[in-house]
Amino acid sequence: MPVLLLPGAARADDTLDGNTQNPPPAGPSGDVDGDKLTSTAGGVVFDRSKNGSGSSVGAVTSATPWTPPACWYAPKYTPAQLQATLEPIWEAGSTGYEWDAEQRKRYVDGDPYKDFNKDKTGEGYFWDSYVNKNYPPGWNSCEEPIFWVDQGDPPPADIENAVTPEILAQLAYAEIRVPGTEVTLAPEGTTKVNLPTWAWLDTAQFKPVSVTASIPVLGIQATTTAVPDSLKIEPGTGDATTYPASGVCEINNGKIGEAYAAGKADETPPCGVKYLRSSGEDSYKLRATITWKIHWTGTGVNVPVGLPDGEFGAEQDVVVQEIQAVNR
Structure with missing residues (x-):
């Protein structure tokens, strides 16, 4: 399943021990509890109750050249979760003073987000990129910095690969057995x-x-x-x-x-x-x-x-x- 990839900060942590990428999470999950968002699959929740079952089942192979989305954007963090993700990276100093300063300016100092948008808790989510576990061509093309979207609003029009029902359908295709x-x-x-x-x-x-894929x-x-x-x-x-x-x-x-x-x-x-x-x-x-x-x-x-x-x-x-x- 997709591996979380945090633009900038996480990419610095993805190159450890000779530029070896961290392995993806063991399996898909996703849940929502009030204003708490937890996910290791792009916020995607899969309902496989109507999928094939038994010891002989397997994934289909596309009969024509086609692959599921290489990367996409979807909700990933509440304000508190983004703070908990970024501050340890800044404290470690592994990404450099200049980069840390730019990030603090963006998410803390009000250009454009003040104090991680904590005054808007429960009113939206920070969106980030997610990457297909197989790293197909284009997996690293989602390079937009983490951005905020109010609940009920569409993502900015200039954001390519923002999650849609069609992208969910393609992700569900890969789960068919x-x-x-x-x-x-x-x-x-x-x-x-x-x-x-x-x-x-x-x-x-x-x-x-x-298989049904959803983002609640x-x-x-x-x-x-x-x-x-x-x-x-x-x-x-x-x-x-x-x-x-x-x-x-x-x-x-x-x-x-x-x-x-x-x-x-x-x-x-x-x-x-x-x-x-x-x-x-x-x-x-x-x-x-x-x-x-x-x-x-x-x-x-x-x-x-x-x-x-x-x-x-x-x-x-x-x-x-x-x-x-x-x-x-």
């Missing part, structure tokens, strides 16, 4: 050369999942939802035929593929694979990947807005044997 994708095969585990192998998924596992002190939120769309079968060898030929099995009436039943041995499976060569002493690595359509809605946005598709897949072993002929 979907179930694993081991398909059921018939024959199971071991099949024969030139024998159509049926493939299907337990659709009870593949229902829409969602701002009264904004966004819900990002992932809906299963299709299954792609990759046999693990070029010596195979997939059904359909594209290898992509569309979800039809909530079903992915069709379960094999007695009497269908001569039928072509709607989803499956036919191996044309034995796997010998080894096995083929069949990969099954679900594509998830992802969209979001949120404060002021009631019509779903698309985000890049996500993919999540897994491999499973398939042994392919030659059909043994019986000579008489």
